[in-house]
Amino acid sequence: MRISDVVRSKGVRVVTIGSDGTVQELLALLNDFKIGAVVVTDDGESIDGIVSERDIVRHLHAEGPQILTGPVSAIMTPNVRTITPDADLNEVEQTMTNNRFRHVPVVVDGKLHAIVSIGDIVKVRIESLQAERDQLVGYIQQ
Numbered sequence: 001m002r003i004s005d006v007v008r009s010k011g012v013r014v015v016t017i018g019s020d021g022t023v024q025e026l027l028a029l030l031n032d033f034k035i036g037a038v039v040v041t042d043d044g045e046s047i048d049g050i051v052s053e054r055d056i057v058r059h060l061h062a063e064g065p066q067i068l069t070g071p072v073s074a075i076m077t078p079n080v081r082t083i084t085p086d087a088d089l090n091e092v093e094q095t096m097t098n099n100r101f102r103h104v105p106v107v108v109d110g111k112l113h114a115i116v117s118i119g120d121i122v123k124v125r126i127e128s129l130q131a132e133r134d135q136l137v138g139y140i141q142q
């Protein structure tokens with residue numbers, strides 16, 4: 001399976017924030033969209049960073065609540081690992097596991113296209129296993 005299969009299943013909407021958006025605004029996005037990470041981009045196409053709930057927890061613990069009124073650029077990860085739609089699902093799972101992150105933005109022609117989380121991958125995997133099981137059961141019962 002490829003990442004394009006996951007994107008087809010979940011859609012291409014990506015929740016983003018500008019680099020000067022505040023951590024408080026970021027909290028609202030994470031809450032409103034029920035997500036764990038937001039891509040930081042100033043033009044909606046090139047990726048400036050990624051910021052997840054982990055970054056908030058880490059910086060809150062280290063620096064205190066004053067980070068809430070500061071910009072997301074102060075807590076984001078600037079070197080973002082990205083993938084393209086033709087990436088192999090097994091390899092992406094391996095990358096997420098080895099690097100301990102649960103989100104990877106998908107880019108097409110260098111531009112932000114979609115985002116895939118470990119939850120999206122697990123969902124597609126389960127659906128595929130269920131389809132395979134139904135096929136096998138149908139085959140046996142024939």
Ligand code: AMP
Pocket residue numbers: 036037050051052053054055076077079080081082100101102103104105
């Ligand atoms: P996550 O598990 O996705 O919540 O992220 C854990 C940590 O990895 C946080 O510091 C994120 O900013 C960072 N992170 C998340 N996704 C990526 C990515 N695709 N590339 C680089 N860092 C990431």
